[in-house]
Amino acid sequence: MENKLIAFIINPISGSKNKNNIVKQIKAAAWFANNTVEIYFTKCAGDAFENAKKYVERNFDIVVAVGGDGTINEIACALIHSNTALAIIPCGSGNGLARELRIPLRVDKALQLLNEAKISDIDVCYFNEHPYFCTAGVGFDAAVSKVFAESRKRGFFSYLISGLNAYIKMKPVRSKLTIDGEIIITPKTFKAFDITFANAKQFGNNAYISPLADLRDGVIDVVVIRSFPWFSCPIMGLRLFMKNIHKSKYVKIYKCKHAVLEISENDCAHYDGESVAAKNRVEIKIEALGLKVVSGCKYLVVSH
Numbered sequence: 001m002e003n004k005l006i007a008f009i010i011n012p013i014s015g016s017k018n019k020n021n022i023v024k025q026i027k028a029a030a031w032f033a034n035n036t037v038e039i040y041f042t043k044c045a046g047d048a049f050e051n052a053k054k055y056v057e058r059n060f061d062i063v064v065a066v067g068g069d070g071t072i073n074e075i076a077c078a079l080i081h082s083n084t085a086l087a088i089i090p091c092g093s094g095n096g097l098a099r100e101l102r103i104p105l106r107v108d109k110a111l112q113l114l115n116e117a118k119i120s121d122i123d124v125c126y127f128n129e130h131p132y133f134c135t136a137g138v139g140f141d142a143a144v145s146k147v148f149a150e151s152r153k154r155g156f157f158s159y160l161i162s163g164l165n166a167y168i169k170m171k172p173v174r175s176k177l178t179i180d181g182e183i184i185i186t187p188k189t190f191k192a193f194d195i196t197f198a199n200a201k202q203f204g205n206n207a208y209i210s211p212l213a214d215l216r217d218g219v220i221d222v223v224v225i226r227s228f229p230w231f232s233c234p235i236m237g238l239r240l241f242m243k244n245i246h247k248s249k250y251v252k253i254y255k256c257k258h259a260v261l262e263i264s265e266n267d268c269a270h271y272d273g274e275s276v277a278a279k280n281r282v283e284i285k286i287e288a289l290g291l292k293v294v295s296g297c298k299y300l301v302v303s304h
């Protein structure tokens with residue numbers, strides 16, 4: 001890779017990796033001297049988005065998000081419909097999109113992908129007009145996101161503890177789900193444990209909520225998990241990590257381009273792990289191949 005404009009946007013407070021060491025690794029990379037590289041540390045919420053937009057306006061080839069899922073979402077939102085590609089140095093707890101794109105969790109290995117700089121296009125989904133790239137939904141995972149956001153600790157084990165707390169406190173979701181104009185479930189007939197709108201296969205941490213999802217197929221995988229008895233929790237949890245949750249009798253997956261979820265009561269929701277209020281209506285849409293990414297996935301077609 002030569003003669004490229006590359007920007008690194010670093011969230012200094014995300015994850016546990018030392019960001020000063022990451023800067024040293026960036027400058028030590030073999031391709032560093034042959035390209036124009038800028039490094040920016042974010043200062044507040046929204047700063048990553050605003051600066052990524054500026055790099056797009058300056059026609060940078062690649063913007064590298066150095067941080068967790070929230071930072072990555074913020075930067076990716078700024079790159080939609082542009083010729084600037086998103087690259088990732090994963091520094092978060094879940095690292096959902098990074099894992100989906102086969103980006104190594106080790107900084108040096110992730111930096112090596114930039115040397116090849118193979119660019120692909122992936123789909124962009126929208127949660128009430130806000131873009132997301134992995135998963136969004138209501139129910140259990142949204143409850144976990146809320147508990148995790150309120151916790152001071154990070155990492156996989158903190159996710160597990162958040163999951164236990166969320167399971168104890170959460171109530172089944174009563175909702176009306178319409179997929180491509182067809183009513184699938186209603187509050188009177190169905191209580192859901194979790195409803196996920198998946199663009200990618202996993203939440204993060206290799207927890208596969210929709211093992212057959214594809215970032216490039218132009219459709220949303222709507223994963224509906226109905227309430228199940230408490231003694232099935234270990235099996236359902238194991239299925240997530242064994243990539244066969246879709247084979248459970250409690251799970252139904254629908255594919256669509258547009259979905260509307262009407263919730264009987266205000267509840268928490270999430271997109272890409274970011275906890276938000278669901279209010280009473282959630283609309284999900286998809287746009288095919290709206291974002292360019294640097295990926296380690298061999299199956300992705302190289303963008304032109």
